Amino acid sequence: MSTQHANEPTPVAAWRRALPGLLFAGLLATTVLLARRVERESGQLGSASETEARSTADAYGFHFDEVSQSVGIDFVHSAPSFDPRLEHIMPQVASMGAGLAVGDYDRDGWLDIYVTNSGEGSANRLYHNLGDGRFEDRAPELGLADLNRAGTGVSMAALWGDYDNDGFDDLLVTKWGRPELFHNEAGRSFRRVTEGAGLPDWVNATSAVWFDYDRDGMLDLFLGGYYPESVDLWHLDSTAIMPESFEYALNGGRKYLLRNLGDGRFEDVAESVGLVSSRWALAAAAADLRGSGWQDLVIANDYGVAEYFRNDAGRFREVGAENGIGDRPKSGMNVAFGDVFNDGRSAIYITNISQEGVLVQGNNLWLPSQAAEDAAPHYDNFAGAMDVELGGWSFGAQFGDLDNDGFQDLFLTNGYVSADPKRDYWYDMAKVAGGNARIIGDAANWPPMLGRSLSGYQHKRVWRNGGSGRFANVADAVGVRETFDGRAVALADLDNDGALDVLVAHQRGPLLVYRNGVRPEAGWIQFELEGSASNRDAYGATVDLFWDGQRQRQELVSASGFCAQNQSRLHFGLGAAGRVDRVEIRWPSGRQQTIHDPEPRRLHRIVENAPEEVGR
Template sequence: MGSGGGFLDYDNDGRLDVYLVNTAGPNRLFHGNPDGTFTDVTAKAGVDGGGSVGMGCSFADYDNDGFVDIYVTNLGPNILYHNNGDGTFTDVTAKAGVGDPLWSTSAVWADYDHDGYLDLYVCNYLRFSRADHRRCSYHDVPIYCYPHSYDGAPNTLYHNNRDGTFTDSTARAGVREDPRASKSLGAIWFDMDGDGDADLYVANDTTPNFLFENKGNGTFADISLVSGAAFGEAGVAKAGMGVDAADLDGSGRFHVFVTNFSFETNTLFWNEGGGRFSDRSIEAGLAGPSFVPLGFGANFLDYDNDGLLDLFVANGHVFDNAPLINPSTEYRQVNQLFHNLGLGRFQEVTGSAGPCFARKDVGRGSAAGDYDNDGRVDLLVMNNNGAVVLLHNQARARSWLGMKLRGAHCNRDAVGARVTVEAAGYRLTQEVRAGSSYMSQSDLRLHFGLGSRTQVNAIRVTWPCGKRQEVAPPAALNRYLLVTEPS
């Protein structure tokens, strides 16, 4: 099922580094160099996973010391690496109390109670052990057993105690579900309703997806069914894998995209406002192209800087003998790129996106980030039993603006901050998020494509603690701004 990886800047040099999780063999940390190359610094950093069966990762400055830390999910106890600020990390899992012993998948960070410190939600998948490795078949063809062959495992919400330790607050916060219904693979925190609180969406494999509404008092309400976000249009649970959310129409509302199994189609849950979602996969042009592929990673990004967020999907089957089960599918598959046409419509442009989109891999996690700081968002794709692929964006030059947010009273990474940029005929809202896609994490910086525009008219920031700030538009575009929370 693994694995994931992502972009982070562990040494605060302004260049993105890469962390990769392996299910067999050590995890790897690569330092980003000024010339666009990377250096393996795993041994020095001390973040190789210690022989664990790695699944995914996410990055966040959980203690607000100014350096991003690394959380690794495993089949077995997870690991929290504290960034020492000198290029090395220390395993603080035992002290922190976040060594979830189950089969963990995605992990996502947010300050759900506005105390200035990031909390951690960990997805768990199935109750599985090597001693209970079952054998299954489909019309006499051996296959890995489907999720319904195993009991689900409960997810965990860890509350940050602000002293380097965490407390399991799953039940107290109201996000504990029947573990039989929570075979979770992907998750994302996002402000569903614009009230300033972090809400939680969870993609489940063959069971209904979860949507928890933050009530603003440290507790959540399960609105999965009433919101329309638990099932697609057919009212049947799909095999949810990865998830991302974005403002696709300038409304300021975040729409949720979930990747699913082969012959199910991926799902775009359109945020209608008022806590209601509708399945617009067909209308958006995303259903048909996703019918045969098996989707995992998902990332919204403006790859051509035209001002509209496009969509990348990493594909790959779970059965290495997939053609024996259905001749119309393959184990190794091409990834997909969809161009946002506006008005909630997408067009697949995989065939014209370059030779890298013709190669077939067993895609899993994916992350978006501008690793060479040229203003064009690149992609990192993790493959099962294959090499990682770094896709360098070579789209033609257009205007853009990037932002790195730094919290003062809120969490240092400003995770949960909302930024709205306005320009002539343009309005787009984005959030700072730590963890999304499939077991992966994208760049914490925000990137706004601006097309042919030469200036922006307004930049509005809503910080995670609720403070609102008007940022003076820069005199020139095509640069990264550092925006610091006012004291």
């Protein structure tokens, strides 16, 4: 069966009337945030005038308004406090978390938001989309709030995935501690199934991926450790818990590949299928990058090289050194895929660190040299040539067509530790980096931070794809001016109006919601896929859209970015085109499906094995 819905449900006017709050005055009650609060006219937490927004939309095709307060989202992330022996570098070792996952947990047609907190005793939030421009936290009543209890660790990332194919997305939460899995009871409640499902007892993980690595129609689960699983950051046996090297550290956490047994249980098969690594994983994502029908796994590692695990019919081989992605060590923090040239090739974007005058690792935009079926292409880094290399201390980044012109843009957040802006920790950091393994690996040897900043107060990037192989940063012009320490970024059409809104979670800062005002004449089309022979979420399906002489490929993936999950709807901008020629879908099962002349400005729900023509 295949259905389509005309902007359903769509009270766009509710969002248009929802103006941003004055400031986060009453909300940001901590010393850190109060010190950083500034007035609207300085560019922090302010909204552009309607005249400015209209003129910007005319010039660039879109404009953002930050509306979190006015739509009922008041989340502020709190950081954990670890063993007192780490107190001198606590702002640094406690600098992760603030994850985001977008999904429609109750299948009402409106996208909901799950956001993770990391302070001991702090609450995670599940913001239910009420469909009228407002959100309401339902986490306490659904049993998804109180996950940061003493002795269990604290939350990092979250990920929706229908592991039992019952039509309702279940929720995984990774922690520096015990990972948690919750079964979705038809959108009415969630049932904790962690131990019964066979999840590991303790994994210090920020990265997780739902994907069907063996193509049996059931979602499997990857977990990537950062610190070794033997490390309990609250109760240290030793302070020798840091990486042994800033470039080639191999003393990080192990990797888990939990194969879905089909009865609610999982078993770890990582070692038996060749998915073995002890690097410091911060982000991971899976995609069919070779057109083989099998999803490969890309891991962004801190303190070392990125890894590319090629999936050969359910067995993995690490080929990063061969294909170029693992050519040199950096500080990887993000993995995202995007067809930036509209030629059917998926680029891989991995973020790193850039600090003027100190360290310029640069972000990487890896493009394959070829896109042949079952090929083993070599990747080259085009980040510098395409002007998306320098993003500060970069964390989450996502590809998406923000102005609906038919080309995928790139939104990036950044900033590590914002403290005293007049005092900098970089000099002492550099001294540690130059030491040997004994010095680097023991936290006791790291100089105290003493309230100093480390790549703080950085400006986000909104890189607009001009369609000619170059991107231009238009962040300030389109209304993105906040300088909190960003972590997760997620893209979602929260008001069902055909424009991608942007969510950004911040470490020790607020969850910001950028409502997107796209020039109305720019067209769009969206697809929501449902597998039958494939996994129900259709993770791993590739969609090629053909229109106006253009072609763009997108793949439906679970994890993307840093500690983030975008909406599962695939969104394509169409520019001025009034019609779409066809859409070609390759399902994870291998089935191929073509739909001719799908109607623009609609969300199309496509079910695997349904008739090939969309009904009108």
